[in-house]
Amino acid sequence: xxxxxxxxxxxxxxxxxxxxxxxxxxxxxxxxxxxxxxxxxxxxxxxxxxxxxxxxxxxxxxxxxxxxxxxxxxxxxxxxxxxxxxxxxxxxxxxxxxxxxxxxxxxxxxxxxxxxxxxxxxxxxxxxxxxxxxxxx
Amino acid sequence: xxxxxxxxxxxxxxxxxxxxxxxxxxxxxxxxxxxxxxxxxxxxxxxxxxxxxxxxxxxxxxxxxxxxxxxxxxxxxxxxxxxxxxxxxxxxxxxxxxxxxxxxxxxxxxxxxxxxxxxxxxxxxxxxxxxxxxxxxxxxxxxxxxxxxxxxxxxxxxxxxxxxx
Numbered sequence: 001x002x003x004x005x006x007x008x009x010x011x012x013x014x015x016x017x018x019x020x021x022x023x024x025x026x027x028x029x030x031x032x033x034x035x036x037x038x039x040x041x042x043x044x045x046x047x048x049x050x051x052x053x054x055x056x057x058x059x060x061x062x063x064x065x066x067x068x069x070x071x072x073x074x075x076x077x078x079x080x081x082x083x084x085x086x087x088x089x090x091x092x093x094x095x096x097x098x099x100x101x102x103x104x105x106x107x108x109x110x111x112x113x114x115x116x117x118x119x120x121x122x123x124x125x126x127x128x129x130x131x132x133x134x135x136x137x
Numbered sequence: 138x139x140x141x142x143x144x145x146x147x148x149x150x151x152x153x154x155x156x157x158x159x160x161x162x163x164x165x166x167x168x169x170x171x172x173x174x175x176x177x178x179x180x181x182x183x184x185x186x187x188x189x190x191x192x193x194x195x196x197x198x199x200x201x202x203x204x205x206x207x208x209x210x211x212x213x214x215x216x217x218x219x220x221x222x223x224x225x226x227x228x229x230x231x232x233x234x235x236x237x238x239x240x241x242x243x244x245x246x247x248x249x250x251x252x253x254x255x256x257x258x259x260x261x262x263x264x265x266x267x268x269x270x271x272x273x274x275x276x277x278x279x280x281x282x283x284x285x286x287x288x289x290x291x292x293x294x295x296x297x298x299x300x301x302x
Binding site for chain 2: 013014015016017019020023064066092093094095096114115116117
């Protein structure tokens with residue numbers, strides 16, 4: 001599993017949704033989180049934090065947001081050499097087959113459909129860890 | 138003289154598939170996210186219906202060439218309880234997050250319905266929820282009657298409203 005010091009960037013236009021994810025992460029032992037209300041703000045935070053001693057390690061993002069959609073944030077992140085392998089989870093109500101395919105092609109690490117329970121979120125974080133660390137048991 | 142057409146035949150958004158998908162979306166969302174049950178009451182049709190609630194949210198429905206609006210209305214008392222359960226923390230009665238919470242609930246309900254309906258031939262687009270106090274809801278002019286679906290949550294009456302534009 002990811003280290004407890006893993007730094008999560010939570011992106012959602014609804015504070016309620018960000019708090020649900022943040023509280024669930026805290027219950028799993030992850031205290032380091034920062035929030036953004038849309039993809040545009042998230043990307044700025046990602047770049048700024050990359051210049052510090054506590055860069056972002058994992059992005060959890062909604063899809064449907066004003067200013068910049070989660071899928072566009074994913075594509076922008078994957079286009080940057082520095083962030084191209086960063087775990088990126090979409091937590092969204094958008095789960096039509098064409099959208100799941102688009103997210104897969106864009107390089108999403110895991111995909112969680114709302115409504116979700118904390119257990120589902122935890123399973124997906126563990127699955128993301130195994131994906132980027134295939135030799136981990 | 139022929140019989141008046143059924144309400145479900147007046148417009149694609151008044152079809153039972155739309156009503157059932159939105160209703161099931163509410164129940165599923167509240168059960169999963171807040172562990173509360175919703176019990177539906179008899180729906181009704183009324184022109185220019187005004188919700189007797191505190192907090193509301195609207196989303197624009199668009200499935201070309203059809204346009205409409207879906208609105209959810211909740212008493213603040215019920216919403217505060219739901220919000221507390223969803224966040225697993227105390228929530229002040231008058232706090233802004235209570236309104237935000239209804240935005241997220243409606244987002245999930247709409248997403249649930251959108252997937253179901255698009256698999257049945259609709260082409261509903263993504264929609265951003267606009268939560269607000271009920272008294273601040275924008276007026277809408279519609280030639281069609283509104284469909285109103287009341288349901289009880291935590292002993293309070295909430296409503297789904299479908300408006301055709």
